Amino acid sequence: MMTDTQVRDELLPLLRKRLGPYGFADAELRSGLDHDDDPVIFLTAKYADDAPDLPPRVCLDTMAAIGDLMTELSVDGAPKGEGGAKAASQ
Numbered sequence: 001m002m003t004d005t006q007v008r009d010e011l012l013p014l015l016r017k018r019l020g021p022y023g024f025a026d027a028e029l030r031s032g033l034d035h036d037d038d039p040v041i042f043l044t045a046k047y048a049d050d051a052p053d054l055p056p057r058v059c060l061d062t063m064a065a066i067g068d069l070m071t072e073l074s075v076d077g078a079p080k081g082e083g084g085a086k087a088a089s090q
Contacts, residue, residue, distance in 0.1 A: 002073065002075055004029050004030055004031055004041075007029060007031075007041065007070075007073070007075055008027060008029040010069065010073060011027065011029070011043070011066060011069065012027060014062075014065055014066065014069060015027055015045060015062070015066075018058065018061070018062045018065065019045060019047075019054070019058070019062060022047070022051055022052055022053075022054045022055075022058065023047040023048040023050065023051020023052060024045060024046075024047055024051075025046045025047055025048050026045075026046040027043060027044065027045050027046060028043070028044045028046065029041060029042070029043050029044075030042050041070070041075065043066070
């Protein structure tokens with residue numbers, strides 16, 4: 001099982017690449033449980049004060065890519081079911 005720090009370290013390059021042009025500065029990550037007591041990961045992206053608006057498509061594609069990476073890493077709390085980056089970009 002990966003620690004929160006290890007998961008964050010895996011996600012940071014993806015976040016920097018996709019969100020960097022929109023003022024991405026850092027991310028906070030913590031694991032926990034959702035309302036059904038299923039494992040989830042809470043990820044909060046931090047942006048520069050003067051960051052431009054984040055286009056919705058970039059946000060959605062980034063969320064899908066995060067889900068794909070989490071599934072690839074077999075992280076508890078990764079999204080389940082169909083979808084992912086390919087589905088989100090259609």
